Amino acid sequence: MIGQEALSSEQTARALVERIESLVTEPVSLMEVCGTHTVAISRFGLRSMLPADLRLLSGPGCPVCVTPLIEIDRAIAVARTPGVIVTTFGDMMRVPGSESSLEAERAEGADVRILYSSLEALEIAESQPASEVVFMGVGFETTSPTIAASVVEAERAGITNFSVLPFFKTVPVALDMLAALPGRALDGFICPGHVSAIIGSDAYKPVARDRNMPCVVIGFEPLDILGGLVMLLEQIRAIRDRSGHARVENQYSRAVTPEGNTAAQALLADVFDECDAEWREIGTISESGYEFSERYRSFDTRQRLTVNVPPPVGPTGCICGEIMLGLKLPTDCPLFAGRCTPRDPVGPCMVSTEGSCAAFYKYDRGEV
């Protein structure tokens, strides 16, 4: 099923691009709020197929990019603690802290391991009971249930030398903040497909209704994205000619239901409480993160290890914040592709494979 070839048929792509061209009669700015969309749009070269008046902006959709510098420094300080094994998804390794990175610490001898799943951290904890195994809990609602499930499993199995540094963020409140920005330049949201598989498309109803912001949940194949753009542009036209209101539509209905994955939501509610969270370069957004609930608080690394984290010193000249707010494109940054490259990154958006600067560097240079 879901024949990949049918989802990337050239004929259909042409039909969709024609529809899009007919719908873009004046400038439109849409934001994709998912790093996986950012990469897909760049990789498939969609920007070059679309009308120049249609701007696709990257939002704060890369969980690594929105992790505050002080938390990167904290992770580094934890990695320097004797007896600690730091485990993480690969994207975190090269993010520059104030004066080091997890990768640099590993080169210096720290035990830092890249994992595919938080479950592997449990295996390490079980096989090395004398070490403290810390997992970097970075991610949106797609990832947080998998880490919550690992914590529940650790409790069930009586594993006590495993903990998580919680850097979790949640998406809908952040969208509401972006939609409410004064002088907002956005006409619609390309809502994240896999976050929505967990939280459900209904989660965007308040943003659509209260901010009159079109929201379409979109899949990741080229035709999914083009088809979803048509849905967004039709809504925007209806709003502009006053024949309709913004609403939530779901292009990715094979994976996303209105109510989402209720088993995962129940697990999230059990293991975490919502908390205010700081988004790097953006600021604190209330109720946009997760902390451990009282029952699971002992799994928070900060309850178990005390590390000294000096005030962070960030890079100068990086405009990641403005890019993530949809105000600028990576190519607007004077450091882009010169002082700042994926090999020698200045800001987090150039490090993570899903960062907008990295995606632009790899696929879109010279085209914009």
Added chain:
Amino acid sequence: MCLAVPGKVLEIDGDTARVDFGGITREANVVLVPDVAVDSYVLVHAGFAIQVLNEAEAEETLSLFRELAEALDDETKRGTE
């Protein structure tokens, strides 16, 4: 980071399923998808199945795309006649 890959469930043993990703078989934890069944398609992220894919909806999306392509094809033909 929120990348999830679709695969077909071959076998379920307790909380673990064997999932076929176009020829490559890997294990995935299924605690987040209590309704999973053998032969269904799941989205796998970070070692966990996070959703069971709905085949009827997938077909619907595909037929919508096919209609569009055919409509364009008809137009092109008419244009060249």
